[in-house]
Amino acid sequence: MASNSASQILATTKTAPYSKPMASRFLQSRRPYLNLCCLSQKFSNDNALFCLPNSKSFLLAKELEERNSNNHSPTLREICLDHVPGNVLRRLEEVGYLVPTDVQKEALPVLFSGNDCILHAQTGSGKTLTYLLLIYSQINPKKSAVQALIVVPTRELVMQITKVARMLAAARHMGPELEQKSYTVMALLDGGMLRRHKSWLKAEPPAIVVATIGSLSQLLEKQILKLDYLRVLVVDEVDFLFKSSKQVSSLRKLLTSYSSCNNRQTVFASASILQHRRFRHDCIQQKWTKGDVVHVHVNRIMPMPACLYHRFVICGRKAKHQVLLSLLQSDLPESGIIFVGEQSEKSKKSGQAPSTTAVIDFLRASYEGSLDILLLEEDMNFNSRAASLTDVRKGDGYLLVSTDIVARGIDLPETTHIYNFDLPKTAIDYLHRAGRTCRKPFSDKKYYVTNIILSEERFVLQRFENELMFHCEELTIETQG
Numbered sequence: 001m002a003s004n005s006a007s008q009i010l011a012t013t014k015t016a017p018y019s020k021p022m023a024s025r026f027l028q029s030r031r032p033y034l035n036l037c038c039l040s041q042k043f044s045n046d047n048a049l050f051c052l053p054n055s056k057s058f059l060l061a062k063e064l065e066e067r068n069s070n071n072h073s074p075t076l077r078e079i080c081l082d083h084v085p086g087n088v089l090r091r092l093e094e095v096g097y098l099v100p101t102d103v104q105k106e107a108l109p110v111l112f113s114g115n116d117c118i119l120h121a122q123t124g125s126g127k128t129l130t131y132l133l134l135i136y137s138q139i140n141p142k143k144s145a146v147q148a149l150i151v152v153p154t155r156e157l158v159m160q161i162t163k164v165a166r167m168l169a170a171a172r173h174m175g176p177e178l179e180q181k182s183y184t185v186m187a188l189l190d191g192g193m194l195r196r197h198k199s200w201l202k203a204e205p206p207a208i209v210v211a212t213i214g215s216l217s218q219l220l221e222k223q224i225l226k227l228d229y230l231r232v233l234v235v236d237e238v239d240f241l242f243k244s245s246k247q248v249s250s251l252r253k254l255l256t257s258y259s260s261c262n263n264r265q266t267v268f269a270s271a272s273i274l275q276h277r278r279f280r281h282d283c284i285q286q287k288w289t290k291g292d293v294v295h296v297h298v299n300r301i302m303p304m305p306a307c308l309y310h311r312f313v314i315c316g317r318k319a320k321h322q323v324l325l326s327l328l329q330s331d332l333p334e335s336g337i338i339f340v341g342e343q344s345e346k347s348k349k350s351g352q353a354p355s356t357t358a359v360i361d362f363l364r365a366s367y368e369g370s371l372d373i374l375l376l377e378e379d380m381n382f383n384s385r386a387a388s389l390t391d392v393r394k395g396d397g398y399l400l401v402s403t404d405i406v407a408r409g410i411d412l413p414e415t416t417h418i419y420n421f422d423l424p425k426t427a428i429d430y431l432h433r434a435g436r437t438c439r440k441p442f443s444d445k446k447y448y449v450t451n452i453i454l455s456e457e458r459f460v461l462q463r464f465e466n467e468l469m470f471h472c473e474e475l476t477i478e479t480q481g
């Protein structure tokens with residue numbers, strides 16, 4: 001079994017395995033900083049080679065070493081050992097997950113001990129990996145049955161989480177575990193009720209299903225999907241799903257009629273669980289969870305990440321586009337998301353173009369920077385929505401114009417700036433929009449959230465500041481318009 005003490009870790013900036021001479025040279029050059037030993041599975045079965053994707057890996061390895069030398073914090077591997085299969089642990093390390101985030105450190109021991117859990121931690125704090133590690137500790141790839149189910153509010157989140165789950169399951173190392181059956185992960189999307197999925201579910205049910213509640217309900221009602229062997233049920237963005245009048249009754253049914261809390265481990269996750277004591281009480285009363293459900297609440301006095309800097313600019317309605325352009329020119333974001341309010345029914349009926357279109361058209365005509373300008377909104381068809389997110393993820397830098405559809409859960413770690421072209425409706429929406437940046441857990445970079453507001457909206461922003469306990473600084477912008 002690979003050991004993870006700092007003296008046995010080599011962090012490399014390359015992704016291919018190193019030959020022994022290369023690894024020695026590499027090690028010599030870094031020894032003054034890291035004092036790490038050169039190890040590869042090729043050389044010794046007792047040790048591990050970590051191939052990390054970029055030079056940040058050094059910082060990670062250094063942090064890991066410091067933590068270990070101070071002897072105060074276990075590594076992710078140490079926490080997961082004896083619970084999570086070796087091939088999944090190796091994948092974790094290959095992609096650079098060495099040090100646990102706070103929520104992982106707190107919640108994983110609770111989850112591995114079998115408790116139901118309410119995972120309540122800041123945006124970008126690593127809740128997804130936390131519940132996926134629980135799932136991999138519980139499921140048996142040889143069993144042909146749905147054993148874990150993750151329910152999320154949007155198609156985009158289904159695709160994102162499916163990708164992370166598959167990435168963790170993709171064993172690349174040689175060894176006896178390769179002979180094992182691999183874990184199958186199915187994404188179920190609203191509007192994507194393909195015949196292929198139905199046949200797949202009937203012929204050979206996947207071990208893990210990631211789904212929107214709408215898609216799931218259809219299959220449960222028709223008994224195409226069965227949950228008799230369900231071991232873990234995760235409801236991500238749980239507060240959002242319970243608040244949604246369209247989704248709440250299906251969610252309640254899933255929690256109590258289609259499966260029983262006594263036969264599964266239940267995890268609810270979100271960065272915002274209002275009245276969490278009441279929610280925990282409801283969980284037990286309504287039998288959504290067992291009576292010993294644990295509320296893991298990380299950073300309870302700071303609902304938003306500390307690396308976020310909040311600013312606002314006051315301007316007239318007509319000057320908003322120009323202010324946005326000036327901000328982009330002075331901030332020079334590496335990548336940014338511009339949040340625009342959803343179009344009202346009244347405006348739709350009167351045949352007006354949505355605000356997103358006006359912002360996109362303005363930027364395409366006036367912005368001269370190098371970032372790709374992309375749009376993602378509800379009314380786009382499924383393929384265009386998927387294509388927009390793929391473009392964002394593979395490009396060199398982007399300005400994504402969107403509505404609250406990307407405000408929850410979407411992980412675009414390259415985003416350095418958020419612009420609220422229109423203020424969100426509630427403080428919770430503000431928290432989730434702001435949380436689309438600052439998504440690199442061990443980075444000490446600053447990230448910015450800038451609100452472009454009318455003078456009469458200042459008090460609304462002030463209310464958000466009080467509720468979420470942050471300070472917003474005023475900026476003055478000179479515009480040409």
Ligand SMILES: Nc1ncnc2c1ncn2[C@@H]1O[C@H](COP(=O)(O)OP(=O)(O)OP(=O)(O)O)[C@@H](O)[C@H]1O
Nearest residue numbers: 097099100101123124125126127128129271409411
């Ligand atoms: N232990 C770790 N080491 C390094 N990076 C990590 C670790 N755990 C998670 N991450 C990275 O942190 C980022 C945020 O993680 P994740 O999407 O799980 O956040 P979240 O807590 O679910 O946030 P939100 O509430 O916004 O959905 C991801 O890019 C993920 O790859």
